[in-house]
Amino acid sequence: MARRRGWGGSPPGDDEEAARRIIGAAVELIGRTGAEISIADVAESLGVIRQTVYRYFPSADALMTAAAIASVDGFLDRLAAHVRGLRDPAEAMTEAVVYTLTEVRRTPHLGILLSSSYSASAHTDSLTSEEAQAFGMTMIGRFDVDWAGAGYDEPALRELVEYALRTMQSFFLSPGDPPRGEDELRRYLRRWMGTAISAQAGEPR
Structure with missing residues (x-):
């Protein structure tokens, strides 16, 4: 009963x-x-x-991950709209990282999937998990970027995703004191992450 x-x-x-x-x-x-x-x-x-x-x-962790995955489709739609028309890899990735870091504050489900803030000891590797990597590959696959033309083959794209995820993880774990605002963060990422992304065009495949 x-x-x-x-x-x-x-x-x-x-x-x-x-x-x-x-x-x-x-x-x-x-x-x-x-x-x-x-x-x-x-x-x-x-x-x-x-x-x-x-x-x-x-476990609660398994349920939280499932809930997060169930919530990301809407985020991916919003992100794709935000970076639409950006064809430069460095520019698109910079905007994607800034947007994601900002959106996590508004979308707890996304933060649970991408960050380790809710259980740091158990989730320090969450951003290099298969789920996070698949999320990242889906994310950049929706950009208006000619990745092949920019020098990115499949292995390079996967490394780019890992690099972007690790960059975001560092900001999740230590946002700074005080944290950078969006414009300041955008300048920082363009200078350092953007330079590294652009350098791929000159690398041998």
Whole structure:
């Protein structure tokens, strides 16, 4: 009887629907609180016991990652619109990094996927994970940049993604005191990161 009272009185039809509803609850809670949430929080919001959530997600970290991934499509659409028309690799990547660092403050789900702020000891390698790398490759694939014409083959693109992710990680972990504003950050990245990105055009493939 208790099980029927859970799930808002409408139990999921199968495991896929259950996982989807758990992720949806996590996304909603993160958006409302702007912070890390627990398995207990999600279970309570769904009216189920914690073991029900653990059946689909073995840890809070696994659930947070799933919730973050479920939230990035909208971000990628906004980012693509922001950098639309930028064909210079250095310019596009600079704007992408500035935009992402700014957007993370407004989109907790994205920060959970890209930063280690909510569990630094367990997630210092999160930006070099397969998920983060795939996210980065999807991101730059939507730019209006002729990557091949700029000297980037597949391995170089993957290294560029890693470089950009590591750059963002450094700002997540230590934004500065005081943190740079958007214009100041843009100048800094154009000078240092932009120079490195532009240098690829002259490198042998």
